[in-house]
Amino acid sequence: xxxxxxxxxxxxxxxxxxxxxxxxxxxxxxxxxxxxxxxxxxxxxxxxxxxxxxxxxxxxxxxxxxxxxxxxxxxxxxxxxxxxxxxxxxxxxxxxxxxxxxxxxxxxxxxxxxxxxxxxxxxxxxxxxxxxxxxxxxxxxxxxxxxxxxxxxxxxxxxxxxxxxxxxxxxxxxxxxxxxxxxxxxxxxxxxxxxxxxxxxxxxxxxxxxxxxxxxxxxxxxxxxxxxxxxxxxxxxxxxxxxxxxxxxxxxxxxxxxxxxxxxxxxxxxxxxxxxxxxxxxxxxxxxxxxxxxxxxxxxxxxxxxxxxxxxxxxxxxxxxxxxxxxxxxxxxxxxxxxxxxxxxxxxxxxxxxxxxxxxxxxxxxxxxxxxxxxxxxxxxxxxxxxxxxxxxxxxxxxxxxxxxxxxxxxxxxxxxxxxxxxxxxxxxxxxxxxxxxxxxxxxxxxxxxxxxxxxxxxxxxxxxxxxxxxxxxxxxxxxxxxxxxxxxxxxxxxxxxxxxxxxxxxxxxxxxxxxxxxxxxxxxxxxxxxxxxxxxxxxxxxxxxxxxxxxxxxxxxxxxxxxxxxxxxxxxxxxxxxxxxxxxxxxxxxxxxxxxxxxxxxxxxxxxxxxxxxxxxxxxxxxxxxxxxxx
Amino acid sequence: xxxxxxxxxxxxxxxxxxxxxxxxxxxxxxxxxxxxxxxxxxxxxxxxxxxxxxxxxxxxxxxxxxxxxxxxxxxxxxxxxxxxxxxxxxxxxxxxxxxxxxxxxxxxxxxxxxxxxxxxxxxxxxxxxxxxxxxxxxxxxxxxxxxxxxxxxxxxxxxxxxxxxxxxx
Numbered sequence: 001x002x003x004x005x006x007x008x009x010x011x012x013x014x015x016x017x018x019x020x021x022x023x024x025x026x027x028x029x030x031x032x033x034x035x036x037x038x039x040x041x042x043x044x045x046x047x048x049x050x051x052x053x054x055x056x057x058x059x060x061x062x063x064x065x066x067x068x069x070x071x072x073x074x075x076x077x078x079x080x081x082x083x084x085x086x087x088x089x090x091x092x093x094x095x096x097x098x099x100x101x102x103x104x105x106x107x108x109x110x111x112x113x114x115x116x117x118x119x120x121x122x123x124x125x126x127x128x129x130x131x132x133x134x135x136x137x138x139x140x141x142x143x144x145x146x147x148x149x150x151x152x153x154x155x156x157x158x159x160x161x162x163x164x165x166x167x168x169x170x171x172x173x174x175x176x177x178x179x180x181x182x183x184x185x186x187x188x189x190x191x192x193x194x195x196x197x198x199x200x201x202x203x204x205x206x207x208x209x210x211x212x213x214x215x216x217x218x219x220x221x222x223x224x225x226x227x228x229x230x231x232x233x234x235x236x237x238x239x240x241x242x243x244x245x246x247x248x249x250x251x252x253x254x255x256x257x258x259x260x261x262x263x264x265x266x267x268x269x270x271x272x273x274x275x276x277x278x279x280x281x282x283x284x285x286x287x288x289x290x291x292x293x294x295x296x297x298x299x300x301x302x303x304x305x306x307x308x309x310x311x312x313x314x315x316x317x318x319x320x321x322x323x324x325x326x327x328x329x330x331x332x333x334x335x336x337x338x339x340x341x342x343x344x345x346x347x348x349x350x351x352x353x354x355x356x357x358x359x360x361x362x363x364x365x366x367x368x369x370x371x372x373x374x375x376x377x378x379x380x381x382x383x384x385x386x387x388x389x390x391x392x393x394x395x396x397x398x399x400x401x402x403x404x405x406x407x408x409x410x411x412x413x414x415x416x417x418x419x420x421x422x423x424x425x426x427x428x429x430x431x432x433x434x435x436x437x438x439x440x441x442x443x444x445x446x447x448x449x450x451x452x453x454x455x456x457x458x459x460x461x462x463x464x465x466x467x468x469x470x471x472x473x474x475x476x477x478x479x480x481x482x483x484x485x486x487x488x489x490x491x492x493x494x495x496x497x498x499x500x501x502x503x504x505x506x507x508x509x510x511x512x513x514x515x516x517x518x519x520x521x522x523x524x525x526x527x528x529x530x531x532x533x534x535x536x537x538x539x540x541x542x543x544x545x546x547x548x549x550x551x552x553x554x555x556x557x558x559x560x561x562x563x564x565x566x567x568x569x570x571x572x573x574x575x576x577x578x579x580x581x582x583x584x585x586x587x588x589x590x591x592x593x594x595x596x597x598x599x600x601x602x603x604x605x606x607x608x609x610x611x612x613x614x615x616x617x618x619x620x621x622x623x624x625x626x627x628x629x630x631x632x
Numbered sequence: 633x634x635x636x637x638x639x640x641x642x643x644x645x646x647x648x649x650x651x652x653x654x655x656x657x658x659x660x661x662x663x664x665x666x667x668x669x670x671x672x673x674x675x676x677x678x679x680x681x682x683x684x685x686x687x688x689x690x691x692x693x694x695x696x697x698x699x700x701x702x703x704x705x706x707x708x709x710x711x712x713x714x715x716x717x718x719x720x721x722x723x724x725x726x727x728x729x730x731x732x733x734x735x736x737x738x739x740x741x742x743x744x745x746x747x748x749x750x751x752x753x754x755x756x757x758x759x760x761x762x763x764x765x766x767x768x769x770x771x772x773x774x775x776x777x778x779x780x781x782x783x784x785x786x787x788x789x790x791x792x793x794x795x796x797x798x799x800x801x
Binding site: 031033079224227228229233307319383384427463469477478 | 663725765776
């Protein structure tokens with residue numbers, strides 16, 4: 001294989017890029033695809049043909065000056081998708097449909113003007129924003145791992161190389177020894193983004209020290225956390241950054257084989273990472289004799305089959321070897337004894353995508369962002385009752401207040417309007433994490449500060465909840481998840497989570513007594529202490545953290561038999577609002593047990609003794625006069 | 633596609649299964665991808681195919697059964713023609729996926745614990761997260777993602793599929 005010249009590939013691509021007049025980027029992340037972004041793509045092609053304007057969908061060196069139409073990965077702002085970006089003007093159109101394309105083409109592409117009605121309107125001040133440079137959602141972020149996601153074409157390796165890609169990998173193979181790499185990454189302070197935040201350089205150094213004929217590197221793209229999708233977005237939007245990160249990590253530990261373990265629920269991510277690996281192999285970036293150094297490294301893709309516990313390193317190893325994905329007791333760590341009993345490093349997708357950036361910037365410069373214990377940036381999936389949902393990236397140390405109220409645009413109330421007083425809690429770290437309250441809004445988010453208050457960064461799911469959310473139900477939701485996903489190997493997790501779920505059901509359904517909460521707490525301690533793997537150990541976290549911060553809410557379920565927010569069916573009564581009720585008798589007819597009485601055209605009343613709380617009346621009422629009240 | 637579904641005589645010849653096995657060099661380490669390919673073909677894992685696989689890969693049927701039941705992707709029961717997945721991840725849950733599940737269960741007249749309608753037209757599943765939280769709540773019908781769903785929108789989608797099926801029949 002002739003030595004690959006990255007400069008030449010980059011320069012050739014630059015030549016074609018510089019001849020471009022304009023670039024139309026259609027977001028083809030999962031969210032926008034669901035909104036019909038492929039139709040928009042085809043509509044642009046048709047429109048260009050109609051106007052006789054030359055338009056390319058893939059850049060080749062011989063191309064003449066023209067327009068480029070390309071698909072990108074997730075641009076992060078999923079809620080207002082499908083998104084269309086026009087570069088170099090920096091215009092972002094939101095909620096675009098194929099019908100809008102002729103107007104965009106004539107107004108923006110041909111005449112250079114803006115289609116005002118497709119711009120994002122900031123709900124706070126009603127101002128129209130022309131693009132990422134003035135949309136608060138983007139302005140407050142600091143995108144480095146996600147910087148290219150949503151801009152570059154993930155299916156074109158030349159574009160990644162043109163942007164400086166694979167130079168860090170080349171440096172790793174040609175200018176550093178594995179020991180030097182481990183030192184650089186230890187110095188950089190890079191911590192694993194998958195959950196606990198173990199220092200990546202230390203993990204590599206531990207593996208490098210092992211004596212073995214073979215070593216393996218696994219990229220963990222399992223992402224089983226409900227409410228997190230950064231791995232998906234990186235694999236879909238910039239898969240080459242993961243391939244390059246894997247090459248560097250492989251060099252640092254001396255691995256010749258790597259696996260990408262991706263959830264089968266993410267078909268597009270699987271397709272794009274496969275394509276990226278094939279493209280890299282075709283250019284000689286993967287395979288034998290990398291950069292003429294004699295080193296080899298190649299990557300296989302393995303699709304997961306839907307098991308949360310497979311995100312745990314030893315379980316993932318078992319799954320790749322074709323067994324049930326069950327964890328085993330440690331030590332030995334997977335770094336000592338992993339895949340086929342060989343030393344194995346498991347790094348998360350986001351960690352690996354960060355690796356080339358660290359090497360490009362240098363470890364000292366990398367440390368200038370973030371906090372001293374947690375350098376760099378972190379992606380969060382911001383979802384729930386918040387105005388702007390989507391994927392964001394901020395430096396470690398950013399506060400929840402900035403994330404929720406500035407980037408997220410504020411909290412939504414029950415009716416979907418922005419009302420910051422409606423904020424109740426934010427759940428962080430998925431089923432292993434905890435809830436934070438108003439008191440935590442100003443704590444800088446990083447691995448250490450979150451650990452201190454009983455939460456964790458986890459994979460980075462941030463679910464904002466407003467006052468209509470019942471915290472016992474939130475705890476139950478996560479317990480149901482862990483209970484269903486427990487691999488069943490160890491008793492504390494298998495049986496403990498099941499009993500915890502039953503106790504939470506008792507609380508929600510009104511069967512709890514004064515012994516329930518102490519019993520639940522004691523079970524939490526047992527499961528946390530006795531479980532085999534990290535996932536079992538962390539399973540009680542959502543219960544413990546809601547108990548800590550919202551104990552009163554639990555107590556009113558147990559003692560007063562009352563759900564304060566009126567969310568638990570068994571512990572809330574239906575109430576008719578006398579002012580709204582027109583006395584139409586529709587609810588009287590709908591009630592299966594005859595619990596509603598009243599004269600025609602006069603406000604009706606519900607007999608709470610007889611009511612079975614089925615909700616049929618509320619569904620029938622056309623005037624919104626019936627609601628669930630917390631009173632029992 | 634799926635011409636073998638439900639056809640035992642043809643299924644018994646295992647031609648497709650053999651091709652899948654050969655593609656993976658009959659490597660027992662590749663059980664999971666093999667099962668995934670087999671399931672793509674039959675839409676579920678028929679018992680006789682599992683037995684054939686175990687023999688071919690020289691592993692015990694018990695071990696294969698253990699793997700097939702461990703992962704939520706594998707189904708040992710035939711699935712309906714249209715698979716409906718309701719995402720019940722945190723974001724979707726908070727934004728009301730429960731009501732979508734209720735609506736679908738009552739529309740499809742599914743008893744507790746039953747996933748597939750008796751006419752084999754629909755299978756209803758919940759999944760833990762589809763990674764499209766910005767669109768919550770999300771429903772996927774036959775690989776098409778539908779975001780920001782409401783019980784009403786779900787009703788329209790199902791009614792449309794039913795009408796199309798009736799028109800075909």
